[in-house]
Amino acid sequence: MQLPGETLVDRLRQRAAAQPEKRVYTFVREEGIEADSLNYKQLDQQAQAIASQLQSLGEIGDRALLLYPPGLDFIAAFFGCLYAGVVAVPGCPPKANQSLSRIKAIATDANPRFVLTTKSLSTHHERWRSQLPELAALPWLETDAIAPEGRQQWQPPVLNPQSLALLQYTSGSTGTPKGAMVTHANLLINCEDLDRGWKHDPDSIIVSWLPTFHDLGLIYGVIEPLYKGCSAYLMSPMSFLLRPSRWLQVISQYQATHSAAPNFAYDLCVRKIKPQERSRLNLTTWRMALNGAEPVRASVLKEFAQTFAPCGFDLSAFCPGYGLAEATLKVAAVPQKDPPHFYAVDSEALKQNQVKPPQADRPVQTLVGCGRSEIDTQIRIVDPQTLRQCPPDAIGEIWVSGATVVRGYWNNPAATAETFQAYLADTAEGPFLRTGDLGFLHDRQLFVTGRLKETILIQGRNHYPQDIELTVANCHPALVSGGVAAFSVDKDGEERLVVVSEIQRHHRRSLNPADVLTQIRQTVAAEHDLRVQAIALIKPGTLPKTSSGKIQRRACRQQFCQNQLVRIED
Secondary structure (H helix, E strand, O other): OOOOOOOOOHHHHHHHOOOOOOEEEEEEEOOOOEEEEEEHHHHHHHHHHHHHHHHHHOOOOOEEEEEEOOOOOHHHHHHHHHOOOEEEEEEEOOOOOOHHHHHHHHHHHHHEEEEEEHHHHHHHHHHHHHHHHOOOOOOOEEEEHOHHHHHHHHHOOOOOOOOOOEEOOOOOOOOOOOOOEEHHHHHHHHHHHHHHHHHHOOEEEEEEEEOOOOOOHHHHHHHHHHHOOOEEEEOOOOHHHHHHHHHHHHHHHOOOOOOEEEEHHHHHHHHHHHHHHOOOOOOOOOOEEEEEEOOOOHHHHHHHHHHHHHHHOOHHHHEEEEHHHHHHHHHEEEOOOOOOOEEEEEEEHOOOOOOOOOOOOOEEEEEEOOOOOOOOOEEEEEOOOOEEEEEOOOOOOOOEOOOOOOOEEOOOHHHHHHHOOOOOOOOOOOEEEEEEEEEEEEEEEEEEEEEEEOOOOOOOEOOOOHHHHHHHOOOOOOEEEEEEEEEEEEEEEEEEEEEEEEEOOOOOOOOOOHHHHHHHHHHHHHHHHHOEEEEEEEEEOOEEEOOOEOOOOOOOOHHHHHOOEEOOOO
């Protein structure tokens, strides 16, 4: 339980004093071999040494951009920031063939005082510096090379629960980035919410392959184990993606009790793990399997449970949930031991944002409940046009309030006011966080049905369509600037990326469409780490737009799905 006035620094120092030798984090390599580990004493000392270095170069409230490969060095650096009163800004080190545009956008917005990284990434530092003048002049600290003796100069910072702990950036690479301002209180309260629902104890074992620069990987994979005093076994995301069986092997090997992943990961396990691999798994200890970070599919839950039932997995272990960085992490989730709630509704009515019981001879869609909050979080379903609360079982925008909602967006008062300061028109209740997601409440559970905003959510990551559209427009001279639309469609229970682009009139005769398609796919993969499911090249002037020239992505999506686009080959 959170103590009054407590911060994450206090929590780690308490653990180090009471259980110095207890191992809290272990990093597991692809072969299932333990590569590195940290007990509370080691983590406390490493954090002090890093903090001492930061204190010698800056002051409380400075920001530090963290660029780390998968491993435990990120964790030491993250707590080193907290120990110095420095605001951590987790970032993803770009791959060799990737653009630095996202890091550039984050750096421009956060204005960091330091860049923290490791010796293992030193070969990339020169490229990053040369392409990012915003960071070239800053101190670059390789934290795994900081001498432990430096901790003797560390001075505990003056912090309180409302002190900023990190900026969690949620936007895409080339759009205006938005850093959610997450406080120590936000993190501790959200961890308490997670703990009450999922019943961790000091003997619990959490396994995570989720990237630590994302909120779910950071808060559930790193902070929750420290909060509760249990153990965590961490893996590289690439280790899982290359061979999904490794995730379940680690759960089996260490008799893990808790693990979390997006919906696509469970589907991948069903499709990719061979029977002989399944025969070696023992999943009987896995009692909490979060499915979150993207739409939860009933078919995936049922197929995974059926496929891995011989390994000891039970459907009741699934705990679907819903959250977002603006609410720190969790908004609602199914408690441990409660079975998933499946709710069959009329599919055609759902497309019109209506919840109706199934009708004879009409298609049925089964929705999955995402549970509830265990703390003070309030959820309202609101008509996004009238800003009035919707009647029961009616679909509207999901609004959230409570102690887990973050302070706002860093250095962006306009976006903060728009997103975090909403009030109900009929009761003046508020302020609320407008999530931009659609859903309804039924049997005290939240059901998420779609997205009001146009953000593309694939494999647990948000992508802003305007970012992808700009990338596409600039990748080939035949494409029209301002004539590209990006959106997602549901295919086999997963969101897939579609790109529609106008072709310039004077390029049509000499155009080789195959070359354009290849260039679009390769560029989007390199810039955004996304696979384009389908591309439509259309005649100039035919992309749906408003009278003021804004792209109508929903109308374009509808035309694509109904095969109504005017393609160049038509």
